[in-house]
Amino acid sequence: MKPIISASDLASDLAGAARPVLLDVRWQLGGPPGRPAYEAGHLPGAVYVDLDAELAAPPGPGGRHPLPDLAVFGAAMRGAGVSADTPVVVYDGGLGWGAARAWWLLRWTGHTDVRVLDGGLAAWTAAGYELSEETPSPEPGDFAPRAGEVGLLDADGAAALARSGLLLDARAAERYRGDVEPIDPVGGHIPGAVSAPTTENVDEDGLFLPARTLATRFTALGAPEEGVVGVYCGSGVSGAHEVLALAIAGIPAALYAGSWSEWSNDPTRPVAKGPDPE
The missing domain is CATH 3.40.250.10 (Rhodanese-like domain)
Structure with missing residues (x-):
């Protein structure tokens, strides 16, 4: 599906x-x-x-x-x-x-x-479809969440994947480089991570690019034929959008949910700056 x-x-x-x-x-x-x-x-x-x-x-x-x-x-x-x-x-x-x-x-x-x-x-x-101002009252569902059904990274796992595989940084390129940091205490990126702004996965109308185009993009960024790609962003929100783009491309991906907002608040974690992963 x-x-x-x-x-x-x-x-x-x-x-x-x-x-x-x-x-x-x-x-x-x-x-x-x-x-x-x-x-x-x-x-x-x-x-x-x-x-x-x-x-x-x-x-x-x-x-x-x-x-x-x-x-x-x-x-x-x-x-x-x-x-x-x-x-x-x-x-x-x-x-x-x-x-x-x-x-x-x-x-x-x-x-x-x-x-x-x-x-x-x-x-x-x-597309011409209507909106509603009515607030619905649905019948309660029975969904019981079970954690761990798809890939999740912690800080150590993200660091390891940046060294041994592919860890994508979904933030804007200027935040990745450390040119600006409007939210978190330190600018830059996780050493070894590759810049891959999630805004480049969609067209001017906000629609996702075709699956083949996305697959070509992620392959050029280093996505392996086998294995899981890691993704992080500022706080685990836009990174989920990149995981979605990878799913469209048929590439399994794990999310570092804490992302840069967790990483940059730990002074023991290394920080890289500039356009290159290291």
Whole structure:
């Protein structure tokens, strides 16, 4: 099953018997909150999910968006109507990062039928489909999250993969180089990591590039024919979007969820600067 779905295919699924659960994960780094935008108009039947409160634990030593408590995450998913055997489609209103975070978490905790709306809310409205201001009250689902169903890296694992395999840095190139660092205490990158901004995986409309194009890009960056690629970003959100792009390309990938916000807060961890991995 492809990890993304087009607006037209989603519209067909919503009109069919096996209607997917829709999750609206509108989120922007630094705000504003996504709920007001959701209340002003969302895909019919979609339930709002708060990334900061339900898809992440409070900021701390593990980074700005640590993995959520499974009890909190599970309760949020069940409250949205997610069951183990129901298809799920997630979307957001911007770059696709929030939707990808929800997609990755559901996969990491064992849900096998979850897709991201390619192009998000913009693709839906561009295709002429309507929005709704009605807040749904879905029947509770039965999804029980199980951690560890897909690849996850800690700081040591990310460092090791940067030396022995391929670790991709999904942030903007200027943050990778250490030219600027607007959020975290130190600029630069994990030594050995390769710069691969996730914004280069989509076209000007925010739609993912074709699978073959993505595969060519990641192969040129050093993705092996066999083995797992690692990905990190600032706090484990945009990195999930790169993991999604790798999945479209057919390349297995593990996410370093703590990412640079965890790495850079540990003064014992080395930092590389400049355009080269080392």
